[in-house]
Amino acid sequence: MQTFRDDLRRGEAVEKDFLDRLLVSFKHATKSVGKNSRYDILIPELDAKVEVKFDPMSRETGNIVVEYFHNQPSGLHTTESDHWLFYDGVDEYWLTLTDLIGICASQSPTRIHGRGDRHPKWVYLVPIEVIRKNARQ
Amino acid sequence: MNPNSLLNACKAAAKKPSYGQALDMLERNLDSEFWDVAKATLPFYVCGHVLDLSTAAERREYMETIPASVYPTNAKSLIEMGVRKLYADLQR
Numbered sequence: 001m002q003t004f005r006d007d008l009r010r011g012e013a014v015e016k017d018f019l020d021r022l023l024v025s026f027k028h029a030t031k032s033v034g035k036n037s038r039y040d041i042l043i044p045e046l047d048a049k050v051e052v053k054f055d056p057m058s059r060e061t062g063n064i065v066v067e068y069f070h071n072q073p074s075g076l077h078t079t080e081s082d083h084w085l086f087y088d089g090v091d092e093y094w095l096t097l098t099d100l101i102g103i104c105a106s107q108s109p110t111r112i113h114g115r116g117d118r119h120p121k122w123v124y125l126v127p128i129e130v131i132r133k134n135a136r137q
Numbered sequence: 138m139n140p141n142s143l144l145n146a147c148k149a150a151a152k153k154p155s156y157g158q159a160l161d162m163l164e165r166n167l168d169s170e171f172w173d174v175a176k177a178t179l180p181f182y183v184c185g186h187v188l189d190l191s192t193a194a195e196r197r198e199y200m201e202t203i204p205a206s207v208y209p210t211n212a213k214s215l216i217e218m219g220v221r222k223l224y225a226d227l228q229r
Contacts, residue, residue, distance in 0.1 A: 068177060068178075068181075069173075069174050069177040069178070072173065073173075073177050073208075073209035073210075073211075076215065077177055077209045077211055077215070078209075078211070097218065098218040098219075098221055098222050099222050101181075101184075101215055101218045101219045101222060102184070102218065102219050102220075102221070102222020102223050102225075102226065103222070104181055104219075105181045105182075105184035105185060105219035105222070105223060106185070106223065108144060109144065109178060109181070110140060111140045122174055122177070122178065
């Protein structure tokens, strides 16, 4: 059975893999430091910050989880990332923050209790089809 | 509290003529322990309300009712982005 720690490790590996790919074109790209960082990867050459979301469960549930409140404003409310990358283990989808907020604004949020979480989270469960339709190439 | 009750409260508040009135309505209708999550949810519902206003002037006027020191601090920019995306989708 996958544990919270396993999930975290896999998520970090995905970020590292993505950064390695970026470094081929953008040699100053860096990964954020610290768990309270409001972005995952900084690309100074593009003046862009990227949030990387690894969500393998979305292949089973059909939904991508987008958080906005976890005992305090979080996720969409606190991000500094203007680009979001969702990776489900097979496919990856790029969205701008504007697109993502607009998508969520046309859905209903829900409350979930994540593994290893002390407090419930308020999230949008965005159908993968909607993400795919709005993703940038 | 049932999540649906909270969401219904946010939906109703989003239809008020100003953001301040929407916040007041949430505080009147919800227990204080739910104010923060309700105020974090409200901006998403407000996007649709702003888009439904008849004219650009009305939309601008509504946006001006969002207090400078609002909670969460990004509420105004979040609403602006949401409206922009919903509007772009309508134009397609």
